[in-house]
Amino acid sequence: KNEVEQSPQNLTAQEGEFITINCSYSVGISALHWLQQHPGGGIVSLFMLSSGKKKHGRLIATINIQEKHSSLHITASHPRDSAVYICAVALTGNQFYFGTGTSLTVIP
Amino acid sequence: NAGVTQTPKFQVLKTGQSMTLQCAQDMNHEYMSWYRQDPGMGLRLIHYSVGAGITDQGEVPNGYNVSRSTTEDFPLRLLSAAPSQTSVYFCASSPGLGASWWGSEKLFFGSGTQLSVL
Numbered sequence: 313k314n315e316v317e318q319s320p321q322n323l324t325a326q327e328g329e330f331i332t333i334n335c336s337y338s339v340g341i342s343a344l345h346w347l348q349q350h351p352g353g354g355i356v357s358l359f360m361l362s363s364g365k366k367k368h369g370r371l372i373a374t375i376n377i378q379e380k381h382s383s384l385h386i387t388a389s390h391p392r393d394s395a396v397y398i399c400a401v402a403l404t405g406n407q408f409y410f411g412t413g414t415s416l417t418v419i420p
Numbered sequence: 421n422a423g424v425t426q427t428p429k430f431q432v433l434k435t436g437q438s439m440t441l442q443c444a445q446d447m448n449h450e451y452m453s454w455y456r457q458d459p460g461m462g463l464r465l466i467h468y469s470v471g472a473g474i475t476d477q478g479e480v481p482n483g484y485n486v487s488r489s490t491t492e493d494f495p496l497r498l499l500s501a502a503p504s505q506t507s508v509y510f511c512a513s514s515p516g517l518g519a520s521w522w523g524s525e526k527l528f529f530g531s532g533t534q535l536s537v538l
Binding site for chain 1: 453455460461462463464465468478479508510512526527528529531532
């Protein structure tokens with residue numbers, strides 16, 4: 313059983329489109345992270361959320377603790393946004409559980 | 421700052437061989453961890469440490485050993501490699517607030533090690 317479910321698994325978009333990636337989790341958490349894994353394999357941390365909403369450039373992340381759901385939005389998508397986006401939840405303790413990722417391809 | 425330095429990038433082992441994956445960070449982070457990434461599965465925690473001299477098991481610890489003698493280094497040892505350990509391995513660190521590391525704004529990952537066990 314996976315505590316973290318992401319949707320969709322794969323996503324193809326035209327450049328300029330608004331993109332939404334969803335993350336649902338089944339356990340109580342203290343924080344949620346969104347990560348970006350580049351085609352070369354490197355992983356970069358995008359956001360940490362414990363409540364509400366955060367924005368960085370064209371990226372917006374929201375979390376609803378009561379509904380156990382988070383979304384990552386990309387406005388005005390660009391081919392350089394093509395990557396795998398991973399949701400990770402931090403339990404109280406020292407453990408993380410990761411989603412399997414959403415593979416995004418943005419076509420020029 | 422170099423961030424998190426992970427070596428080697430690629431390694432091929434024969435069944436039964438042992439090896440150590442190196443991980444070092446120069447950010448004075450308390451929390452360090454090792455993950456493996458397999459196709460169709462999310463990253464899974466192998467072992468973690470909340471400070472020098474303190475380590476604990478994660479979700480998939482069997483066949484792996486760790487130690488944390490300094491704040492900077494957190495090596496992962498494969499004692500007797502098996503084909504099931506073929507995977508991509510990532511080291512990560514975080515500033516942490518004692519044991520409350522999950523409140524950190526960022527996780528810092530190494531570049532990964534692609535390990536094949538034949």
